[in-house]
Amino acid sequence: MALVSFDAQIRKPIIRLKDGINRLRDAEYAKAVYLGGSREFRDLGGVLNQMGEKLAEREASREEQKRRLEEMVAIRTAELKSLVDKLEIGEENRKPLMADISHELRTPLAITLGEADVTLRTAGKLSEELSDSLARIRESAKHTNQIVDDMLTVARYEAGQLRLDRTETDLRKIMHDAVSMLPKAVQIKIPDAPVMARVDEVRLRQSILALSQNARRYGGLTVSVELLDGETGHIIAVEDDGPGLNAAEKSQAFDRF
Template sequence: MFRSDRGCAPIPLRSLRGRVVFAFASSASLVALILVATVFMIGRDYMESQRVRAVERGAEAHAELLGTLLDEPGATGATALGALSPPAGTVVLLRWNSEWFSSEPEFDADPAVVLPQGHGKRGPGPTERVTLDGRSYLRTGVALGEKGGVLYEFAPLAELEATLRMLRDVLVVCGLGAVAIGAALGVWASRHALKPLRQLAGIAARIAEGEHAIRLPRSRDRDLSTTVDAFNAMVDALQQRVERERRLVSDIGHELRTPLTTLTTGVAVLTRNTEELPERSRQALGLVNAELDHLRRLLEDLLALARAEAGIHRSDLEPLSLADLLTNTLAARAYDTALLHVEDDVVVQGRKIELERAVANLLENADRHGEGVVAVRVGKEGLRAVLTVDDAGPGVPQADRARVFERFATVRTGRHSTAGTGIGLALVAETVAAHRGSIACLERPGGGARFVVWLPAAASATGFAP
């Protein structure tokens, strides 16, 4: 059996539904085991006691009849025993005048073998089970008055044993049926008991995808209403916090636009007259110009990220050929289109402007931090389109490959990091997530970093499976 990573608990018991089903099945098994064992023991004891009493009564009746027959003149043990009509399979032994007589010639009548030790001294002894020639018998004995005779009867137990076996099999089948019913009830109960959790998980997933206005419906169940109200209150607080952060970023961006535009205009005027400035002033102007360009790009990225998080889009969803989109993006930014390798032209349903910006950010990241783009590929894996961008840099350490998609993330490697805004890859990740895709930073075979984007492929060139 497969085992979990923690301890030795079976994998199915790691799920709540599995534990509920296991609890129902275990309870049903325990109850069934107790009932089966109890009913079988009670039934066995009852049937055996009834069989013992029947055999004893039959032996007493035969002993009384033999006593009458043996009192007749000229009677012998063989003739008296032959007058009996015992039940089928029953063997009768008679000791009379120190001789032994048997109703079955093939039956071993050796007292040392078939009778209890000391039977001649202490009387016939109690009724008990014996095994002779591989068959079970119930042996009982009755003394024949004061003449010293003893009658032994060996009643077969084959029919009783067959009845007990049938009873055992029926009880086992009933027990297994009870366990199956208990497991089925466990499945039914777990399905209904976990339905609110599945609904909660679905709502949480939709909220994580950006549907912040959705809430759990009110429940009439008093046990669930508290959880529903707490969850909805948490989502309300989360939405309010997100909205405040979005407004803050948007307000800061808009407030910075005016002074930034003024500074950019002033620096542009000074730049046109750099020949009139001293050398040190020209150097200072160059630094100011570079920082203004960095600040402008940072502001644009922040505003784009705020729009993406707020669900504000600059274009509509439409079927897009990734090969065409990459070709146009490479050409528009003066990249060699020979870098593009189309393994499979895949159509996706996306927003053209946002996807072009995401691809441009990946290309810019490779140039700024990875010593240039080596290759751009597009292909298909199952129902997903795959886009990869390879660079020639030193790569990204394993521990930082998830962190590079965070805002303002810094990675202490040999990759150049002074020219970026720290927002580009975060904006790429947000755009990919908005298109229900995923992104990962991997190691390129041969060295360097490889950024891989997976997007849902459209059902056809003209439609999309949402």
Template sequence: MKMQLAHSEVTGYYELSSVVFRVFKHARRDLMGDKAELSFDLLQAEVDIDAILTELRQIERSERALDTPYQIDELEILEQISRQVHLALSEVNRSLGMMQSGFKEEARALLDDSFTERIDIQVAELIKRVIAHEESVLEQTQGAVQHATRQTMLISAVFAGIAVVLAISVAYFVSIRHPRRIQALNSAIERFANGDLDHRIEARGRDEFSRMAGNLNSMAAELKRQKEAASAVTATLESTVKNRTQELEAINRALQSRDQLRTQFFTDLGHELRTPITIIRGEAEVALRLPDSSPDNLRQALNRVENAAAGLSDFVADMFFLARQKSGIDDIAQSELDLTVLCQNAVQQMKTLAESDRGSLELQSAPDAALVVGDRTRLGRVLSIVISNALDHSQPNVAIKLTIEDVGTAWKVGCHDDGPGIRDDEKQLVFERFVRGPRGSNPGSGIGLALAQAIICAHGGRIWVDPEQRHGTTVFFTLPKSKKMDGI
């Protein structure tokens, strides 16, 4: 009973974790897009989560009714989980209202803070604690079952010993009268002792030998039944414990991976925040130390602070996106868009920057329409990253060309430049986080191409550097065609 309750509780927490993370994953994906609406019923999701919580409370009360010792107050932990989940649900509802009122950025910031703090950190940690406790309960129960199995086998052995002694005693007194029947009894007893419990002694008549043979046959049948029952129970328990152990190990691995991602995220964030924070603080201190500065000087200082703060905000948003993608959280908006138009917009926005350094930027070849389904803002960010990299790590008069090619079920976009190129041993490293190129006056944060790779992979495509190119650099990425376009 105790093992069944522990197993039911672990299964319940696993289901709770799956439902909670699925609900908030869909909420994040829906509200990070252009449409201020949810693709699911938020009230029904809350009802489903409450039903799982209620079932877990009932299981925990049943465990306590068995006088099961516990090291943590699981009812209190369930209340904490319930409180955090309901607060997060209310903030989803609040963010939805803010987005419908036009405050999209504020709503997305509220969602990021709520999901990261309440769901990714607090709820995940609470579920991890309970699963670890239930794993301990299952181990203790397994030990008790093994002890009971040993006791059963010991009792069977005692019965067998008594039977052997009884048979030998009776045989001693009657051996001189019935040698053949005694020999048959002795042979049967030896076979029973060697484990042959299917053997039976022929019992004819109503004398002492026949009754003894019948009793020995009954004893062998009972021993066989007990042995088979004990074997079946042991096999069932071993299979159950093995399955539950595998489930717990999988859950623990997932939680450990989430913890590692969270630790890496905060380490990376702390490392990269130093420079912009130092700039903001330095500008503020200079402005404060010069009270007689002109309004123009103060305005320039504030502009530099604003630019550093904007860069800092973009960096933090990029880091959150990378962390969410690494942990399997999909917040990519889904809408049909035209890659040709996206590339034209990117060229128009960055052409002046290229020409300011005597370079050029153009969309060399593209179809009239290249439809895909994805996140317009994120894909625009990818184009900005690959073009910026070509500008930052090339000579002043670099020529950059964008191309779009039909490759069957996908579109292949290329960003070609005639710069110094990338060494062969560095072409795979450029997609690692915090890897910076050796050239250019602005080395950047080192997460640009890592972010581009995460965005493209989230859209079902891939991104790579042309391995065959020796002069200049070409970065390719593919995106699946829209089903409307694919069916033409």
């Protein structure tokens, strides 16, 4: 009789308690825990069931929060994608627009420059003040025309419309032409013999001129342009004796502007 009582009142409730705790650990909250046995075990079973209910409510709340968060993320992702799409469309529209604007600006600038040149040819019949004024107009038009040309080049490149006119050209001539456009002397180091390459003369001269102007503006007092032979072709190196770029500046060296 004592063994039967021990089995019913203690051993089996302990086994059920272990099973109940395992179910709670595995997040199985639906099935209630019934321990049986003495009043203490029954009270303990009630506590476990209350704990299971609380955990089930918390789990349900967590799932609801997760669902809402996923919905919010999906909505925000869709909004962001829509915004990115609009920006991409706007950017694609901007590229040909900039090319068109730059192209259209060239016509009035060419007219202004041409009219100033024609009028200045009769400078002997004009007052000195008027001649100086026309000369300034001509120089301003030339400067603005150069800026517009640069804008047009960038716009065409971004729009995928930039075409290179490659011809067999002596690189030494291009370097001389670029250096001659600078206001201050630049050292030029080139071979004695012609160095022929199939390049776009205008674009290459423009690149050398831009690098040389940057070196003159932001580098040291001495600027040199050198033509070298590389492993797979020719190298045009623009060098100055300034302090150079730090690590942060190097990472931005090829960014626009």
